[in-house]
Amino acid sequence: MHNIPSLDELFERRQSYPDFEPQERLARLVGLDDQKSRLAKILGLMVNPQGLEKWATRFHAGEARPLLDVILRRPPLVVLAGDVGSGKTELAETIGDAVARQEDIEITLFPLSLATRGQGRVGEMTQLLSAAFEHTVQAANKLKGERKAKGGVILLVDEADALAQSREAAQMHHEDRAGVNAFIRGIDRLANLRLPAAVIMCTNRLNALDPAVRRRAADILTFTRPNKEQRQHILSLRLGPLGVTASQVQMLVEATGTAGDALGFTFSDLTQRLLPAIALDAYPNKPVEGARALQIAKEMKPTPAFRDEVLAEKAAR
Ligand SMILES: Nc1ncnc2c1ncn2[C@@H]1O[C@H](COP(=O)(O)OP(=O)(O)O)[C@@H](O)[C@H]1O
Ligand SMILES: [Mg+2]
Secondary structure: OOOOOOHHHHOOOOEEEOOHHHHHHHHHOOOOHHHHHHHHHHHHHHHOOHHHHHHHHHHHOOOOHHHHHHHHOOOOEEEEEEOOOOOHHHHHHHHHHHHHHHHOOEEEEEEEEOHHHHHOOOOHHHHHHHHHHHHHHHHHHHHOOOOOOOEEEEEEEEOOHHHHOOOOOOOOOHHHHHHHHHHHHHHHHHHHHOOOEEEEEEEOOHHHOOHHHHHHOOEEEEEOOOOHHHHHHHHHHHHHHHOOOHHHHHHHHHHOOOEOOEOOOOHHHHHHHHHHHHHHHHOOOOOOOHHHHHHHHHHOOOOOOOHHHHHHHHHHO
């Protein structure tokens, strides 16, 4: 028998909601209102299906049962897919706060990142996933209530690109396939037990999403690079108060967008690279200045596309 990693080893950064810190981080995400509201609703129903029954009683008397069944029978999985640095992890780590407030119950997040799996021993990803689902089932079991659950658990499987690789892909390593199977078994187990638990899976590679995983997803939310309005919002909020003029911000918005075949900046390119670079260029002896900020933006290269994204763009043309 393998040693099952303990709850603390597996999920060092467990988070409980409601909590004001994730609430603030959630509020800071720009242009994701649609994803936020869809995700909060889906997760809300998974951890608290009575909410939907209340709604049905209120608006449709007893007539909604057949409709409720199809909604409530969906497997408890939501996939967040899309570009690097587009807010998937940030949303996944903070949406529990919206769910907790909306459903008026305590939610716990179990965050598991598969990013570093590569260095692991053979079988490690499979073991991690099995253990993660085991802990999730145990925790959710304790929260199962007579009518309404006493709380809910969200298992976050982040950086799950290895799981997104299709099982059909010939080049897929045997070990990865075992990982996908462990993931699918876990989802099915949660679904069958009807526990107040849901799984969020984040991946950069939607196109390679395994068909068996895709089929189980109650919803797939996609994330893209920020559009003009979103870039404008992020940049003007931070640079406007420093005296960068509206037309200079506008030029920055243009300089950080798509140009011909080249992709524009990602959200994290803006918040974690460009804005800090602009500030640190001026620091410590000068103020931030619009013209210099524009020059810095023009010299900076946005994060290259994931291969998936290139293919998607080509297909869209
Ligand atoms: N929609 C957004 N609005 C504002 N900032 C964002 C947004 N998306 C991402 N960011 C910034 O980029 C950083 C990286 O986002 P993250 O969620 O880690 O991206 P990924 O999609 O790769 O998981 C976040 O910490 C945040 O500062
Ligand atoms: Mg991420």
